[in-house]
Every structure is written in C-alpha cells, then in structure tokens.
Amino acid sequence: MIHIQQLQFQYPTGEFRLSIDEFSITKGSKVAVIGPSGSGKTTLLNLIAGIMTPLKGTVSVGDTQVSGLDDRERRDFRITNIGFVFQDFELLDYLNVLDNVLHPFRITGALSLDGEARARATNLAQEMGIGDKLKRNSNDLSHGEKQRVAICRALLPQPKIILADEATGNLDPDNKGLILDLLFQSVEDHGATLLAVTHDYELLRRFDRVVDFKQSQEGMN
Amino acid sequence: MIDSLYIAWKYIIYNKIKTVTLVACVTLISFLPVSLQLLLEESERQLMSRAVSTPLVVGAKGSALDLVMNTLYFDDEVPELITVAASNRVMETDLALPIPVYARFQARGNPIVGTTLDYFDFRDLRIAQGRQLAVLGDCVLGAKVAASLGLKPGDSLVSSPETLFDLAGVYPLKMKVVGVLEKSHTSDDLAVFVDLKTAWVIQGLGHGHEDVTKLRDPTLVLKRTERNVAATAKLYHHTEITEKNIDSFHFHGGLAQYPITAVIALPHDDKSGTILRGRYLSRQETRQIVRPEDVIDGLLQNIFRIKNVLDAVISVVALATILAIILVFALSLRLRQREIQTIFKLGCRRATIARLLTAEIFIIVVMSGVFCGALIFLVNQFSHDLVRMLFIR
Structure with missing residues (x-):
C-alpha cells in the first residue's frame, strides 16, 4: 500500500537529513512508528501525505507516486486519500464539533458535502461518543473529546491511509486506550491502513508492526 | 463559495470585538463623506430657497451675513438695530413694500418675531388653528413651537428676559396664544410671531400701568406738575395685556424712532429693486441693502471650501483606516498561521485561504454597507430637521 524507495530528504536549512532505502506497509495494517524526538517520524508522515517532497527517491501510495505529483495534485490526493490526526488536534476554535468534522469537505472541491456526508459525520460522531456534542464549540471540549473530533475529521472522507502523529500524546492513560480502540475500530471498519507515531511503548503491542526510527538508521525494523 | 462564506461567517461571529471594530471603521469612513454631502446639499437647498424668495433686506451697516441670518432664519446673533424710519423710507420711495422685522427676543428658547401682517402674506403662512394677530399681546406660534411646547390657542406664553443679570431690566410679558400656523418646513415653524408693538412692549418701550394722574399713594409719585406726573420705580407695570388693562398701555415718543432689526423690501419689479x-x-x-441670495451664496461658497478641506481630511483618514484594516488582516493572518497550516495539511489549496479571507472581507464590507445604508437612510429622512438643528436653527 505504502512504498518508499531510495528516499533522501533534507530541510532547506540543512539541519536535518532523512534517508530511507526501502520501506513498505501493506494494506490494512496498523503500524506504529517510534523513535527519539527529531529522528524524522513526523517528517515521514509528511512525506507520505505529500506535505513535504523528497530530494530523491519515491513515495508511493497504492498506484499513485505521491512524490511525482505537482502541488495541486498532491493536495487533492491528500484530502481524498489521507486522514491526518494531528498531535494537538488542530481544531478550529470558531467552529462547532460538526463543522470541524465537516471542515475538509468545506475547504476543497475534491470532496462533496452532501446529505450522505453529513449523515456519515453524525454517525461517526455517535460511534466516537461525541454525538451529543455536535453543536458544542470545540473549545468547550475535554482533551479526549477534542481528539475524538480530530479522529472523526480524519476518518470522515473515508481515506485509504490514516496518519496519526502522536494522537494519544496529550491524553491520560484511560483516554489513550479509548482513543486507540476507537481509531483501530474505525480503521478496521473502513479497511484503512494506519501509520501512527507514538512515544507510548505500552500501546505498541496492539499494533501489527512497529518501526523503530533509532534502529532504522541501521536498517528499518 | 458558499462554504467559504459559511466558514468566514463563523469566524466573524466568533471574533466579535474584531468584527465590530472593523465594521464600525468601514461604516463610519463610508458614512461620513456621504452624510456630510447629504447635509450640505440639504442645507444649501434650505438656505437658498428662503434666500431666493426674499428679494431685499435693509438693515444697519455691518455684517450682511448676521443681518440676513437674523432676518431670514431668526438667528440668535442680533444685528445692530435700525428704526421704523428705515421702513418708512422704503415705503416713501414707492419702489417696494417694506415689511419691518424685529427678531431680538425669545420665549422658552424660541425666537419672538415682531412684524406686521404683511409678513404672513409674503411668506404665504396660513393659520391652522385659532386666528391671526389682532390685539396687543397676542402671539401666533409656528407649527413646531406649538408642538414642542404643547401650546394651543387660548394658552399663554411668557417671553424670556434678555439677561438674568439685569435686575432692572425688562419684565417678562405673558402673551396670549391666539393662533398656530400651518407647517411650512421653514424657520417660521420655529418662531413666535407678534405684532411689532407687542415686541416693543416686551422690550419695555411700551407699557401699561395705573393712571398716574389718579395716584393717591405719595410714594408712587416722584414729581407732579400741572402738565406732567413723574412716577417712582415703585409704580406697578402690567406684565400681561388683558381686556381690562389694554387701554393703559401706551408708547412714549414717536414710533418712527422705535427699533427693528431689519426691513424686508419687496420691490414692485426688478427695475424698482435695482433703483x-x-x-x-x-x-x-x-x-445697507442686501440681496439675501448673494449673501447666502457667499456663505455656501465658504462652506463648500471648508467641505473641500473636510473631504481631503476624510480621504486621508479613510486611507489611514484602510491601511489599518489591511494591517489588522495581515496581523490576523500571522496569528492564524497555525490554523492556515492545519488547513494546508488537510489538503486545501492556497487559493482556498485567499477565498476564505476574501469571504471575510466581503462579509465585513456587506455588513458595513448595510449599516452605512441604514444610517444614510436615517440622515436622509431627518436631513431637513438635522440641517435646521445643526446649521440654521
């Protein structure tokens, strides 16, 4: 599903360099990415999502070579194929829960905001346990609730790939387990592939595969 | 675009203070020049229409503007006085009909205009209630005076003293309201009309008191001769003209020397006017004799010169406001970098951000336009009264 080959990436400042010879993730798998801060976990997610482009090498998702797309194509590809769960939720304060979940549909013509999408958003919110908070402002929610909204937003376009950047990083232990349960359930329900960056080693056993970025410098594990 | 407008609307109503400030700025900067233009046009219309309908005004030499403003709009600034002889002189030329005007005193903040019945014919003022001036002490009210003071025929109105500090000054005269004029939408609506003689009674030039030849109290008589009796200050003067005491009212000296503020001269034709x-x-x-149209035209030229300066000031302020608004949006973009990055990461194009900002600006401009339109509508509706309140009276 995800295939990276001979990838070379460097920030323009030259401070950071990432090299991956070969890395693949099969469709429907749940993969955790661990490693010390600054090792390139988030950069990897950004390269897969097409937010960043490599200096050399290729990043492919399914049949699409993301690294070969132009900016506009990458954005359209991202919004229709990638669901991104950000570490700090990154919800918009001025929108309520439902509007935050529907936000990707409102900011692009690639997704169509019809009755079906609205119904799916409501159902997804029900599944996530925030169905009664759709009209609440996102600022009035707890951390756990905000993360559920962020997951709903990522899942609503029914993406093939879900990238979660420390999605449980700000949560208490109870909420971490709960959020991961919900994320796994949704991934399974929608047949998506999950790539999650985490520092939480207790949760690793629940993933199909773990990629350690420290060890990956010597060869990805 | 509807989705962009929706998101922009949500942002705008969430950031109320910023929105209110921006809308207020845009509204005011749009409203000011338009309303100023409206008010100036209305003031020009009002000033000129009355000035054009008043052919000539005779008054004491001095400020022609004070003379015209006092004679036409009953302005508080009283020009140097002239006498009834000036009116008689116009009459004697047989070139024009003179209408003497004495606009000096006030009653509860409204000008008292002493004149003759010719004035009502000249201005085409008709009685709506009651009757016309007939007896000394009568007064006829302009429509707005009657409405604002709640007076009707049969009521009374007391003149105001010229100054509170002159204890030896003129006593207020209690006038009888005998009529109310139809609304004319001119300064006449705001005036209290009396006969010239009543105005002189208000001034104290005409008065009524007991017959001094029959005084028995020695403290009331200062000096008594066969031909003359001089009374002391203790002698009671009537402060109201009634049927019983009207006969005691009298004027000392020749009426030709009695004061007026101006004479409106109505020439029989253009040639008579020129002569x-x-x-x-x-x-x-x-x-001096002046054409009010020329005087008001000069005044308007000055007003429009000032307006040009004001326009320039408003333009500079508008430019500063627009720059400030651009700065607000630029700073807001910096503050919203995180939000913009999130939207980018989700997959939106750069054009979407521009569209969202455009939608915000569009909504703010539309809101300002609505408020500005409402304010201009109000100014337009009340421009007549506003002009009278701000520029004329």
Whole structure:
C-alpha cells in the first residue's frame, strides 16, 4: 500500500537529513512508528501525505507516486486519500464539533458535502461518543473529546491511509486506550491502513508492526 | 463559495470585538463623506430657497451675513438695530413694500418675531388653528413651537428676559396664544410671531400701568406738575395685556424712532429693486441693502471650501483606516498561521485561504454597507430637521 524507495530528504536549512532505502506497509495494517524526538517520524508522515517532497527517491501510495505529483495534485490526493490526526488536534476554535468534522469537505472541491456526508459525520460522531456534542464549540471540549473530533475529521472522507502523529500524546492513560480502540475500530471498519507515531511503548503491542526510527538508521525494523 | 462564506461567517461571529471594530471603521469612513454631502446639499437647498424668495433686506451697516441670518432664519446673533424710519423710507420711495422685522427676543428658547401682517402674506403662512394677530399681546406660534411646547390657542406664553443679570431690566410679558400656523418646513415653524408693538412692549418701550394722574399713594409719585406726573420705580407695570388693562398701555415718543432689526423690501419689479439698491450706495449711508441670495451664496461658497478641506481630511483618514484594516488582516493572518497550516495539511489549496479571507472581507464590507445604508437612510429622512438643528436653527 505504502512504498518508499531510495528516499533522501533534507530541510532547506540543512539541519536535518532523512534517508530511507526501502520501506513498505501493506494494506490494512496498523503500524506504529517510534523513535527519539527529531529522528524524522513526523517528517515521514509528511512525506507520505505529500506535505513535504523528497530530494530523491519515491513515495508511493497504492498506484499513485505521491512524490511525482505537482502541488495541486498532491493536495487533492491528500484530502481524498489521507486522514491526518494531528498531535494537538488542530481544531478550529470558531467552529462547532460538526463543522470541524465537516471542515475538509468545506475547504476543497475534491470532496462533496452532501446529505450522505453529513449523515456519515453524525454517525461517526455517535460511534466516537461525541454525538451529543455536535453543536458544542470545540473549545468547550475535554482533551479526549477534542481528539475524538480530530479522529472523526480524519476518518470522515473515508481515506485509504490514516496518519496519526502522536494522537494519544496529550491524553491520560484511560483516554489513550479509548482513543486507540476507537481509531483501530474505525480503521478496521473502513479497511484503512494506519501509520501512527507514538512515544507510548505500552500501546505498541496492539499494533501489527512497529518501526523503530533509532534502529532504522541501521536498517528499518 | 458558499462554504467559504459559511466558514468566514463563523469566524466573524466568533471574533466579535474584531468584527465590530472593523465594521464600525468601514461604516463610519463610508458614512461620513456621504452624510456630510447629504447635509450640505440639504442645507444649501434650505438656505437658498428662503434666500431666493426674499428679494431685499435693509438693515444697519455691518455684517450682511448676521443681518440676513437674523432676518431670514431668526438667528440668535442680533444685528445692530435700525428704526421704523428705515421702513418708512422704503415705503416713501414707492419702489417696494417694506415689511419691518424685529427678531431680538425669545420665549422658552424660541425666537419672538415682531412684524406686521404683511409678513404672513409674503411668506404665504396660513393659520391652522385659532386666528391671526389682532390685539396687543397676542402671539401666533409656528407649527413646531406649538408642538414642542404643547401650546394651543387660548394658552399663554411668557417671553424670556434678555439677561438674568439685569435686575432692572425688562419684565417678562405673558402673551396670549391666539393662533398656530400651518407647517411650512421653514424657520417660521420655529418662531413666535407678534405684532411689532407687542415686541416693543416686551422690550419695555411700551407699557401699561395705573393712571398716574389718579395716584393717591405719595410714594408712587416722584414729581407732579400741572402738565406732567413723574412716577417712582415703585409704580406697578402690567406684565400681561388683558381686556381690562389694554387701554393703559401706551408708547412714549414717536414710533418712527422705535427699533427693528431689519426691513424686508419687496420691490414692485426688478427695475424698482435695482433703483432701491442704488439709493443705499452712498458712503454716508448708515444702512445697507442686501440681496439675501448673494449673501447666502457667499456663505455656501465658504462652506463648500471648508467641505473641500473636510473631504481631503476624510480621504486621508479613510486611507489611514484602510491601511489599518489591511494591517489588522495581515496581523490576523500571522496569528492564524497555525490554523492556515492545519488547513494546508488537510489538503486545501492556497487559493482556498485567499477565498476564505476574501469571504471575510466581503462579509465585513456587506455588513458595513448595510449599516452605512441604514444610517444614510436615517440622515436622509431627518436631513431637513438635522440641517435646521445643526446649521440654521
């Protein structure tokens, strides 16, 4: 599903360099990415999502070579194929829960905001346990609730790939387990592939595969 | 675009203070020049219409503007006084009909205009309630005065003293309201009309008191001769003219020397008007004759010169406001970098951000336009009264 080959990436400042010879993730798998801060976990997610482009090498998702797309194509590809769960939720304060979940549909013509999408958003919110908070402002929610909204937003376009950047990083232990349960359930329900960056080693056993970025410098594990 | 407008609307109503400030700025900067233009046009219309309908005004030499403003709009600034002789002189030329005007005193903040019945015919003022001036002490109210003071025929109105500090000054005169004029939408609506003689009674030039020849109290008599009796200050003067005491009212000296503020001269034709004007050209002449139209036109030229300066000031302020608004949006973009990055990461194009900002600006401009339109509508509706309140009276 995800295939990276001979990838070379460097920030323009030259401070950071990432090299991956070969890395693949099969469709429907749940993969955790661990490693010390600054090792390139988030950069990897950004390269897969097409937010960043490599200096050399290729990043492919399914049949699409993301690294070969132009900016506009990458954005359209991202919004229709990638669901991104950000570490700090990154919800918009001025929108309520439902509007935050529907936000990707409102900011692009690639997704169509019809009755079906609205119904799916409501159902997804029900599944996530925030169905009664759709009209609440996102600022009035707890951390756990905000993360559920962020997951709903990522899942609503029914993406093939879900990238979660420390999605449980700000949560208490109870909420971490709960959020991961919900994320796994949704991934399974929608047949998506999950790539999650985490520092939480207790949760690793629940993933199909773990990629350690420290060890990956010597060869990805 | 509807989705962009929706998101922009949500942002705008969430950031109320910023929105209110921006809308207020845009509204004010749009409203100011338009309303100023409206008010100036209305003031020009009002000033000119009355000035054009008043052919000539005779008054004491001095400020022609004060003379015209007092005679036409009953302005508080009283020009130097002239006498009834000035009116008689116009009459004697047989070139024009003179209408003496004495606009000096006030009653509860409204000008008292002493004149003759010719004035009502000249201005085409009709009685709506009651009757016309007939007896000394009568007054006829302009429509707005009657409405604002809640007076009707049969009520009374007391004149105001010219100054509170002159204890030996004129006593207020209690006037009888005998009529109310139809609304004319001119300064006449805001005036209290009396006969010239009543105005002189208000001034104290005419008065009524007991018959001094029959006084028995010695403290009331200062000096008594066969031909004359001089009364002391203790003698009671009537402060109201009634049927019983009206006969005691009298005027000392010749009426030709009694004061007025101006004479409106109505020439029989253009030629008469030109000849009449020529009669006042002498350097030794103590009076002036002016065409109110010329005077008001000069005033308007000055007003429009000031307006040009104001327009320039408003333009600079508008430019500063627009720059400030651009700065607000630029700073807001910096503050919203995180939000913009999130939207980018989700997959939106750069054009979407521009569209969202455009939608915000569009909504703010539309809101300002609505408020500005409402304010301009109100100014337009009340421009007549506003002009009278702000510029004329």
